[in-house]
Structures are given as C-alpha cells and as structure tokens.
Amino acid sequence: MMSQNNRRESAARSRQFIGEEIEMLETAEGGRPVRLRFRNQEHCITEVRQQWQDFGFSAATFKKSWRNRRHRNYYEVLTDQGRHFLIYFDRGVKMESRKKWVVVEEFSAPESA
Numbered sequence: 241m242m243s244q245n246n247r248r249e250s251a252a253r254s255r256q257f258i259g260e261e262i263e264m265l266e267t268a269e270g271g272r273p274v275r276l277r278f279r280n281q282e283h284c285i286t287e288v289r290q291q292w293q294d295f296g297f298s299a300a301t302f303k304k305s306w307r308n309r310r311h312r313n314y315y316e317v318l319t320d321q322g323r324h325f326l327i328y329f330d331r332g333v334k335m336e337s338r339k340k341w342v343v344v345e346e347f348s349a350p351e352s353a
Contacts, residue, residue, distance in 0.1 A: 260342065262327065265277055273285050273315055285318070314328045325347070
C-alpha cells in the first residue's frame with residue numbers, strides 16, 4: 241500500500257500525463273514489472289518505489305457492481321535510463337478480458353528555485 245507521505249512526495253514532483261499502452265517484456269513472480277518497451281525504447285526497471293491495487297469504479301459507472309470495477313495493479317518505477325514512470329497492469333474484469341500495461345505518467349525532479 242502507498243503511504244500518505246509517499247503520495248505527497250510523488251505529487252510534489254513535476255508530472256506529465258502520457259496514457260499510452262506499452263509492451264511488458266518481462267515480469268517477475270507475482271506479476272511485478274521487470275522490463276518494458278515504451279515508444280520503441282527498452283527499459284529495465286531498477287526499482288519499484290510503490291505499488292498498490294485499484295478496485296474502484298469509473299466515474300462514468302452508474303450501476304456499481306463487481307462487473308464494473310477496475311482491476312488494476314499500479315507501480316511507480318525507476319528505470320536504468322533514469323526515467324520515473326507510473327504504470328499499471330489492467331487485468332480486466334473476466335478471465336477472457338484483454339490484459340494490458342499502460343504508462344499513466346512520467347515524473348521529473350522538482351525544479352530548483
């Protein structure tokens with residue numbers, strides 16, 4: 241679970257929304273990301289800073305049932321190329337649902353004053 245302090249630290253960084261599907265090249269036991277391809281560039285994950293699950297509902301959901309829940313695993317990761325991403329794995333709602341990995345946003349260091 242992500243602590244409140246970690247969420248504040250992430251929020252303090254400059255963030256750029258991306259929202260693009262990526263190719264996950266390798267995962268570890270439990271589905272933890274290890275290596276991915278983003279915009280035709282391969283990245284090895286050197287650190288998973290935070291991870292959490294989202295079982296919430298979309299804002300567009302009128303009837304709240306388990307069938308409408310999100311089933312996502314989020315990871316805040318650092319890569320061997322110095323990139324800092326927030327990614328998630330969408331497990332879908334059924335066994336036959338299409339599974340996908342998405343880069344939500346990229347963090348950059350805060351600007352110094």
